[in-house]
Amino acid sequence: MKIVTRDKIVYSFSSQHKPAEHVAPKEKILLEMADAFGSQVSDKQTSIERLDWSKVNGATGPIFVNDTAPGDTLAVHIKQIRLPRRGIIAVIPNQGVLKGRTFKSAVKAVSIRDEQVHFEDDVKLKAKPMIGTIGVAPPKGKIPTGTLGRHGGNMDVKEMGVGATLYLPVFVEGALFAAGDLHAVQADGEVCVSAAEVLGEVLLSFDIVKGKSASWPVLETRESLAFLTCADSLDEASVLAVEAAVEALMREHNWNFEKAYMFASLAVDVKINQVVDPKKGVRAVVPKEFLTVESALGG
């Protein structure tokens, strides 16, 4: 099995990056990941104000996936996530949903054991490991790993965990996949701008869907297919997500627009991924009994 160590790190998605590793479809690959703070933060020593921001939001990679070309879809299977025994959460003034309030920067360590994240001695949550940043190189230029778009990126979708498959449109030869920003647990919204940030190891494999390319990333879980969109506001991102879901339902059922639109109102949940980055992320979630991967990925 190939292993990509956590020193193989990029801070942007770009066709210009030299691959850190090459893999074939179906081959397993293990990515070591730094945490989103580049492992600079602890609750004891580093003050958040002295952070070197050039070392934040790194992603491990890029991985060149053999036989992948522009116009294909890259299917990313998340097979295992191994968490450490400790995570970090931080609040930073002027950041997050409540940035309008006056507050101090603060850092808190949480311990992770028995599949629980221990926030306080008497306050613990079930760990739900997930990958915050996951994507491919855009057609040209470079996109910072801290942001998101049609190429994926810092989408912060809480279902991006073990057992899920992410479908990403491929824009360059080999896709140039990278991932980072691992979270032990995060709620919809990621409201304070950080989650339980952890380093860790992620086991992946890839498949290629030749000649199909969805307009937005699509996330498959056991229950649903979700269209992952983003825009300057949640309201605008909702339009894009619903549009993608309605068009997929039209393809699947051979419905006209009006019928698919009605059905979406009954069956498609519009959910918030994160509301704290300059681009807000939304997902339109369609139960799998009503939609196949094939229809989800396009005509």
Added chain:
Amino acid sequence: MKIVTRDKIVYSFSSQHKPAEHVAPKEKILLEMADAFGSQVSDKQTSIERLDWSKVNGATGPIFVNDTAPGDTLAVHIKQIRLPRRGIIAVIPNQGVLKGRTFKSAVKAVSIRDEQVHFEDDVKLKAKPMIGTIGVAPPKGKIPTGTLGRHGGNMDVKEMGVGATLYLPVFVEGALFAAGDLHAVQADGEVCVSAAEVLGEVLLSFDIVKGKSASWPVLETRESLAFLTCADSLDEASVLAVEAAVEALMREHNWNFEKAYMFASLAVDVKINQVVDPKKGVRAVVPKEFLTVESALGG
């Protein structure tokens, strides 16, 4: 048991309305409800363009709840919802999330049987009956039943179903409660602007929490307490919902702001109620293991 028939209908929440009925706390009361279209629409005859909009979005009531005064909280227990065998969905040009697209008005009937909503012969969903409009009179003036606010109103929260308790701030003597806009099923977002609209019967009872008044409606289900807010955009509504949740967590755990804000990022889901009315609705959902009703309702 008292019964309020569906001819006892208001089109606004207002202290000026004469009560349709008086009830004591803990007394059961059955509300008959028209559907949101005032039962004017069928898929056979009525065209949506000829709708009399003055008869749309009615709410049954108002109910004067004895011993309730401004500054209290009204607890509304939803005990039973009885659905009919048929519902209506409609799409209307220039309405809903995809109002930017060109499409025709359309009406569709769905049949409801065996706790399923039959959209097509081979496409059915589990019925999840819920009340779209539910609220009390505001301190002054009148608020159309088609909109929403701190008094409740057309919140369109899909968990507003059997077993849930809604806590509403009381602004006038007797609260002057009313409810309508029953849905057999609706997804988060209510994206086409209507759900599976049904008439029906709702069995309720009330409790009063004296001298406590939350700043926003709070919805208790078996699993969670949700703060129901609204604003001109989802982004703005999210700020209000997260603020309400964070302040409640501060009260509950005696945490400072920074700690409660961090915890919310891990544990509080920000969800979309509806994104299709002029005021968008959002809820911040806190699992009940981390919050009591008492802390949720205020200091």
